[in-house]
Amino acid sequence: SNVLTQPPSVSVAPGKTATITCGGDNIATTSVHWYRQRPGQAPVLVIFYDSARPSGIPERISGSKSGNTATLTISEVEAGDEADYYCQVWDSITNHYFFGTGTKVSVL
């Protein structure tokens, strides 16, 4: 199964750390990518291949993976981090792509 489960919402105070998990049966054996989507905008890649950062993404945004759970961590949270975040994987057998259920990050 390629169902990717994320918490629906995460609330965090400015300057604190937000942690978003992505759980799935096959995550241990595949690469996980993360996207940020602000309201009314297209998604933007923030982490690829579990922990790599595209140019322009600050170091306070990081990714990791342990077993069948991938984690996106946003340190020193700012108001601009308020958005929906999605994990994504590729199924090499079917060539299908899958997105997580999405997590809304709210900055208190």
Next chain:
Amino acid sequence: QLVESGGGVVQPGGSLRLSCAASGFTVGRYGMHWVRQAPGKGLEWVALIWHDGSNQFYADFVKGRFTISRDNFKSTLDLELTSLRDEDTAVYFCARVANGYTNYDLWGQGTQVTVSS
């Protein structure tokens, strides 16, 4: 950049053709995808066409109703939608994946498709 067009309002059972115009990069180096987002919902992968157009793959819910195609000479990507249902109402994004990679690195702004009688 990627710019989608062709969205609109269509009745259930109707058809629509979406287009995505690419510029600023060599499209033949990228697999191209359609991803949709229903109102207030998450992202949902729809279809993929390989960089050379030799293979296409579709999400299970498509069930033969949609057809993805591309023209690398014109740098365009299309999605033909037929037998549309209420649940196909969504913003449809085109997005690219570099050959050898599995992540999206560029998205369009999306085009709205509304299926309603």
